[in-house]
Amino acid sequence: MTTSSTLRPGTGDHAVADPGPPAPRRRRGDGAAALAFLTPSIIMFLVFVLAPTVGVLVLSFYNWNLLSDGTFVGLDNFDRLFHDERLLGVYGSTTYMALAILAVNVVLGLLLAVLLETRMPNWLRGFFRLSFLFPFVVSASAVALIWRFLLNKDLGLVNYLLGLAGVDRIDWLGSSAFAPVSIIIVNSWKTIGFSILVYIAGLQSIPKQLREAAIVDGAGAWTRFWRITFPLLSPTIFFLVVINTINSFQIFAEPRVLTQGGPGDSSRTIVEYLYDRAFGDFDLGYASAIGITFALVLVLLTAIQFWFSRRWTHYS
Numbered sequence: 001m002t003t004s005s006t007l008r009p010g011t012g013d014h015a016v017a018d019p020g021p022p023a024p025r026r027r028r029g030d031g032a033a034a035l036a037f038l039t040p041s042i043i044m045f046l047v048f049v050l051a052p053t054v055g056v057l058v059l060s061f062y063n064w065n066l067l068s069d070g071t072f073v074g075l076d077n078f079d080r081l082f083h084d085e086r087l088l089g090v091y092g093s094t095t096y097m098a099l100a101i102l103a104v105n106v107v108l109g110l111l112l113a114v115l116l117e118t119r120m121p122n123w124l125r126g127f128f129r130l131s132f133l134f135p136f137v138v139s140a141s142a143v144a145l146i147w148r149f150l151l152n153k154d155l156g157l158v159n160y161l162l163g164l165a166g167v168d169r170i171d172w173l174g175s176s177a178f179a180p181v182s183i184i185i186v187n188s189w190k191t192i193g194f195s196i197l198v199y200i201a202g203l204q205s206i207p208k209q210l211r212e213a214a215i216v217d218g219a220g221a222w223t224r225f226w227r228i229t230f231p232l233l234s235p236t237i238f239f240l241v242v243i244n245t246i247n248s249f250q251i252f253a254e255p256r257v258l259t260q261g262g263p264g265d266s267s268r269t270i271v272e273y274l275y276d277r278a279f280g281d282f283d284l285g286y287a288s289a290i291g292i293t294f295a296l297v298l299v300l301l302t303a304i305q306f307w308f309s310r311r312w313t314h315y316s
Helices: 030-059 076-081 085-116 122-137 140-150 157-164 179-204 208-216 221-249 253-258 270-280 284-312
Strands: 006-009 015-018
Touching: 030 284, 076 284, 085 122, 085 179, 085 221, 085 270, 122 179, 140 157, 140 179, 140 253, 179 221, 179 253, 208 221, 221 284, 253 270, 270 284
Parallel strands: none
Antiparallel strands: 006 015
16 A cells, blocks of 8 residues: 655654655745636626626616616516416426427437447548537527528428428418427527537547447447446536526527517517517516526526436446
């Protein structure tokens, strides 16, 4: 057994422990240098995160329309939340689309990542990776505009291809049943590349010796995945679940460009509803109250995910 100190000869029959090299001392001026490097990030946080957050919190207690002086109304804006039936419907449509997008990113993303890690020529693997990742780096508004033409009922390419297969034209953007589906398809197509990229990084971090040993022991593909790949990939899956949950609940550009939240509120999201109340109705106080409660909902969802992750996430 080794220790951090060694023994050196001493007087008589006793040995003196060698304390080893002295611990490095922090040089004078290191704190100032660290503060200089952190200053831009601190300023960005104060200006673009902390100040807006405090501003929204203050506005939630006022009735303000951007034109006149604000009127202090206390908790009235929060009381309105419990009587806004439309808000409850918007929460429902947002949850439906967010959970579907989350499932596509986490489940289908894992399947595609595993397929991309199978044996294939490097040029083909690189082509698929680039194909999946390219939509992620494109502006969400640009993606939505492209899909708006593709999903057009009369002239869209999607309905044309479905017609070749004998399927009647679908009103993707004008039907309350298919408008949320179109949002799910477009957002998933744009964001799944990020999930695939993270999954590939997690798969490549798994030691190949474990899989090879399992193959030698006669384990099949499913057994290797369930007993080796999934446990070692569970931190990656948990990370993607948290990130995709937050992102999918905050979608805005796709419903705004594709359907404007319609028909009715069938494809309207909380962020879009908040935007409409703030800059459509000029009711900034109520919009701020919606934003604060929505942020609390996301914090609660994240806390629940962290609590449940203890049961299935393995870090060693």
